Amino acid sequence: MTQVAPARSAKQRKQDTLARLERDADAWVATAGAEGGQPHLMPLSFLWQDGLLYVSTRATNPLARNLVATGKVQLTIGGTRDVVRIEGEAEVLPDAEVTAAFGDTFAEKAGFDPRAAGAPYPHFRIRPLLIQAWREVNEIADRDLLRDGEWLVTD
Template sequence: MAEEPRSKAERKADVLAKLSAPVADAWVATADGDEPHLVPLTIAWFGERVLLATDTGSPTGRNLAAHGRVRVALGGTRDVVMIDAVLERTIPVAESGPAGEAYAAQNDWDPRTAGDSYAFLVLRPERVQAWREVNELAGRTLMRDGVWLV
């Protein structure tokens, strides 16, 4: 039997805990025309933004540079966080400053050591949804148009 649905405030707190957890792994989906691309990546939460680190020549890097849209998913099928975001900027690892420091502090890998082809992709969330069971589908949208609804 499913637990009672969480309030929006509880869901937001759970989302922020997942985003800022050590070594936060996520599924990252981009597309190039009709060709979808899905890859597991480790993310960081920095200044209300999702940070990805990837080779700019990878499908994720190329798709984001060309189209600027991404979907990031965290959690299992019974504790979902879904984030639709836009690429705000790309920061070469050598110029990453506080963003690079924050990413390395949250994760078990420092992309600043991976070479000049790597960059941090700064994603601005536009929509955030979170739910566990069917009883949380209503009210699952916690952010719309980049504004928290909580």
């Protein structure tokens, strides 16, 4: 039988989650079309900045079209035994907010620069509404760290 590590405190899970959001570069991003449209899942690089996530994808991709149509998104970071799951609201980042400094920061974290892609690659700003984190079954009951956009765990 596999030995399960003791459950982390909520405070430790929040610290670990924030560290992953700063450190990790990629997430699985899930959307669905309006009115029960086809689900779509794809890996995207992300930037975590000031409590918001930023992603970019080609404007013609189903994921981009779904984000524009519904604004609803789910992201998952990590493996199945150390997962951060995020539900959020997405909006297109206005071109005026894609400053040189923002674009450079995004490109450095993502490993590619959407500004140089040739085709339209809008950036999307994602405001987390729910953040959950767990490693094993012993952390599932207390997995919610942020709900309705507010941290449940104080520092």
